[in-house]
């Protein structure tokens with residue numbers, strides 16, 4: 035089979051959605067912005083409790099990171115040991131309970147709405163990347179027990195063709211096909227009277243008395259409450275973006291003989307780390323991810339696919355050809371927990387779900403539950419712990435390091451271009467070119483045609499850099515991404531790079 039580039043196995047095996055754009059001004063009880071797992075789950079829950087909900091997406095259902103995920107339902111990827119150090123044992127217990135409730139909710143939705151999305155419960159395993167890493171495994175085991183998770187220590191992960199060494203088994207985790215789940219959720223939402231508008235980007239959010247007005251490219255939605263579920267909030271210029279950072283994660287889908295790998299979720303403790311699962315319970319594709327880097331800080335990331343492949347081949351000698359490869363963005367919160375609930379500004383009727391780390395399936399589902407309760411004026415037991423306005427507790431050093439990294443990116447203004455002239459850019463390549471006082475992002479397509487846009491990110495003015503694997507312009511500061519003609523692929527930017 036021909037190798038497919040930058041198309042996730044999920045996008046290739048689920049129906050794509052095509053909702054019409056908004057074409058008139060409308061009113062709703064709640065406007066949800068973003069139709070990934072966060073926005074759709076929130077819209078579904080709100081609508082089920084009789085709220086009149088309008089859901090908009092700049093593209094359509096599942097076009098964002100939920101279409102690029104690997105969809106493990108797994109313990110917090112900062113691990114319980116870190117969470118206990120940062121938040122204390124009681125809060126780590128809350129995280130364990132909240133995560134378990136999120137999986138239960140997804141399981142109930144799948145059953146109640148009859149969604150055919152290959153959802154199964156299965157065990158997840160964490161093993162030490164280093165040969166003598168049993169200490170870190172024992173530490174995590176103790177922490178997970180203290181947090182109340184259902185865990186067990188094993189000498190190795192069962193059923194694998196390589197010896198992982200000691201591991202922690204987390205029972206009763208889950209996996210599914212994320213886009214089939216979203217499609218089913220969207221249908222259930224629409225069956226119950228919810229409305230979805232595709233190709234409708236929110237460009238501004240303005241208060242008008244008690245209402246919020248969502249300005250889109252095609253009309254205005256006025257609503258009593260707004261849920262910003264755009265993966266990273268487009269409505270907040272600075273505050274939330276100092277509390278989280280975007281990391282690009284890489285995935286390959288590689289063929290394996292049926293039955294040669296048992297259904298399980300696997301993570302190692304390495305840096306860089308690796309994670310894997312089968313595409314479906316009896317699948318023949320091993321979905322393997324990892325080799326993350328900060329967005330906009332590797333111009334030639336193709337080597338990461340090769341590294342993933344050799345990692346797999348070393349451990350799974352029966353692996354055959356790579357049939358999928360793709361990458362996507364993970365928003366890493368400064369202290370390891372997502373930001374779920376009231377927006378720090380205009381907190382009475384704007385809600386946000388972001389910073390979900392590599393636990394977006396669980397965090398976003400839990401975020402939707404929290405937001406649904408808050409919109410209905412109810413308390414939620416997790417609201418305080420995940421409050422987006424919280425200070426980064428004891429993880430201050432991580433917060434400072436990430437923000438120092440962001441500030442250092444502004445130094446790109448002082449550099450000249452990557453090349454002297456556009457003549458130096460080969461077909462299929464892009465580079466920054468200095469033109470007087472301006473910086474130009476120039477891409478030469480395979481036919482030789484040049485595409486030139488301003489290299490100045492429309493969020494807060496950093497200089498973008500080329501990503502040769504995705505053919506995109508990525509901002510190293512707060513992870514906005516743009517297409518070669520400047521269109522926004524990922525926020526927080528909400529307007530395209532200027533034409534040059």
Ligand SMILES: Cc1cc2nc3c(=O)[nH]c(=O)nc-3n(C[C@H](O)[C@H](O)[C@H](O)COP(=O)(O)OP(=O)(O)OC[C@H]3O[C@@H](n4cnc5c(N)ncnc54)[C@H](O)[C@@H]3O)c2cc1C
Pocket residue numbers: 067068069070071072073090091092093094095096097098099100101102103104105106107108234235236237263264265268283284285323361362363364365387388390391392393394395396397398525528
């Ligand atoms: C490679 C990879 C592996 C991962 N693995 C896992 C895993 O194993 N387990 C796990 O739990 N999580 C994992 N994650 C994380 C998880 O996929 C994400 O956290 C989650 O999908 C985010 O969902 P979301 O709804 O917040 O965002 P998205 O799915 O990105 O949805 C946001 C939507 O908002 C729309 N939008 C953006 N801006 C606007 C605007 N201004 N107006 C209107 N619409 C807008 C976008 O088009 C998009 O459809 C992984 C992520 C990646 C990239």
Ligand code: FES
Pocket residue numbers: 491492493494495496509510511512513514525526527
């Ligand atoms: S994303 Fe903030 S400056 Fe580019």
